Amino acid sequence: MTRLLCVILLIASGRAGAQFIPTFEVASVKRATGGGPAGDVARNVDPSPGSFAMRNVPLRMALEWAYDLKGYQVVGPPWIDNEERYDIIAKAPGPAPNAQMKLMLQALLTERFRMKLHREKRELPVYVLLRGKGELKLKPGDAGGQPTQVGTATQITFKNQPVSRLAGMLTARMDRPVLDLTGIEGVYDYTVETGGLGFNGQPPADPTAGPSIFTAVQDNLGLRLESQKAPIEVLIIDAVQRIPTSN
Helix, strand or coil: CHHHHHHHHHHHHHHHHCCCCCCCCEEEEEECCCCCCCCCCCEECCCCCCEEEEEEECHHHHHHHHHCCCHHHEECCHHHCCCCCEEEEEECCCCCCHHHHHHHHHHHHHHHCCCEEEEEEEEEEEEEEEECCCCCCCEECCCCCCCEEEECCCEEEEEEECHHHHHHHHHHHCCCCEEECCCCCCCEEEEEECCECCCCCCCCCCCCCCCEHHHHHHHHHCEEEEEEEEEEEEEEEEECCCCCCCC
């Protein structure tokens, strides 16, 4: 009896400790037939939170959104880049924040595409943000003030923001991650010219709209961007099928 009770308790504790993975109430994943340019990232398609659609998107784009990754962090067969497109329409059981929707999409993609995944760190090209040779051109901010970020076509102004926020913005727009290795702590007010900076790793539409971001970071902030290699966590697709399973 004592042994049986221990077994029951172990099973119960195992179930209690199991991680709950939210899933969509209904979901449709189909190969798209429209062709043309890839669609937008996932977004709500009606006013009620918990519903969204991704239309005419390659699998890579869906994975990037689901796992909060950049393109260089997803490693898989070449066809996931653009050869195949999919329409993904889903609805959660009720209102759900994006963080929960992403978990649901992870589970959906794994199931429908029969995916096997793992994470590992690989040495990848990066830019590191370092102190420049001259004086810093950062104005101390208000630690208790509201952090803001306001941009135009040619510049972005950060207020009450750490230098790491600049690194995050550059990572989103450059062709590789940007790591903050300045060692600068606290919050600051600063403006950086971005006319010579493109989006998503692409060059700017007008290369003459402003200085290169390398020059701007040095001239505007007294910092510098340097090319290096560093270990970055990536998502590896070990197995995946092109045709999703039936809805």
